[in-house]
Amino acid sequence: MSSVCEPVRPLLLGTRRAVVDGHPICAACGTAAVPVGPDRWRHREPNEPYPYDSPWLAPVTWAGLRDLTGFADFTARYPDVARGVSEEDWREGRRRWAAYQEQLDRPGENPLLRLVTILAGGRVTPGFLPVPEPLARVLDLDGRRRELAARFSWAIPTEAALGLAGDHGPLLEVGAGTGYWAALLRARGVDVRPTDAEPAGDTYHRGGRVWTEVTRAVAVDAVNAWPDRTLLVCWPPPDDDAAGYAAVRAYAGDTVLYIGGGADGPTGTARLHRELDLNWTVTDELALPSWPGIPDRLTVWRRSPVRRPLRIRDRCPQCTRFVPTGWTGRCDRCVHARPAALALRSGAHRIEYTREMLVRMPAALRAALERSTARCGPPPED
Incomplete structure (x- = not known):
């Protein structure tokens, strides 16, 4: 497999890596792609646990960022994050990281808003934080959201x-x-x-x-x-x-x-x-x-002055039978009678792919989805 795919490269969908079962996949065959160095990859071996804690896939941390001496060191240390990041993004991200860490454990009247303001570059208004996507990756903004939600609140009070x-x-x-x-x-x-x-x-x-x-x-x-x-x-x-x-x-x-x-x-x-x-x-x-x-x-x-009963019921889009409230997609009976070309389980829900959808997607992505551990239902037809 490796000789056919060499060099192994992860599949990109736009500017982002395709992820199936929580890991990148090979652009040629859909096998799980394992990083082995800066922009170097190999196929995962059969029965090998995926190294989710690989330093080459890790988000940016302040401990890792503060000791880097220049932009070249940053791109070498965080090749996954550095895609599309400019040296200016890196410098600004490092500046905001330093200010954020300095204020993280300091008391104040509304420390959550203060820390969010630092991440946003000094000014926060109602609406989405004005942080460009490359800079958000340097800051690992989603990680900061989880960190601040655990310490303070999911919602930001003003x-x-x-x-x-x-x-x-x-x-x-x-x-x-x-x-x-x-x-x-x-x-x-x-x-x-x-x-x-x-x-x-x-x-x-x-x-x-x-x-x-x-x-x-x-x-x-x-x-x-x-x-x-x-x-x-x-x-x-x-x-x-x-x-x-x-x-x-x-x-x-x-x-x-x-x-x-x-x-x-x-x-x-x-x-x-x-x-x-x-x-x-x-x-x-x-x-x-x-x-x-x-x-x-x-x-x-x-x-309202008069209560109206909550009679809205969710229905299967194919047979119109009732399904659990909030359910998305077809009911189990319709899925059993007419299976989708491919179906994946996502939490309590099921994601279905038609034959036309599979034909239009990259072959490597289709292969990875067909091997997914989240797959449910019968195998797709050849």
């Missing part, structure tokens, strides 16, 4: 957002995590009761500190215990109705504050978004600083 939330106090926050928003609100004199089923240290804030006392309570229990407070829901997960939808349904008040994205984003389940759209009306909204590709806002919802 003075305007805190003011708008405070106008609706007293508040009950469910899913408060580290209590970061609640701590900033309390510092401004707002009466807020933060609650969470697993305060800090949970799946979404592993390793984070608690910024203020957070009461341990599942969302519905919290709503029932403090019914006279305005409900604040911040970044409920997209796969857990208990964290968002159930709380809103159990809530007897007239105003809900929701922090997160829309129905096509990473926050809130399909049921939660449908409940808000059907039985609540937006009375105020405020865009928040958002990580690239993840729109975020604070929305104030007012209960």
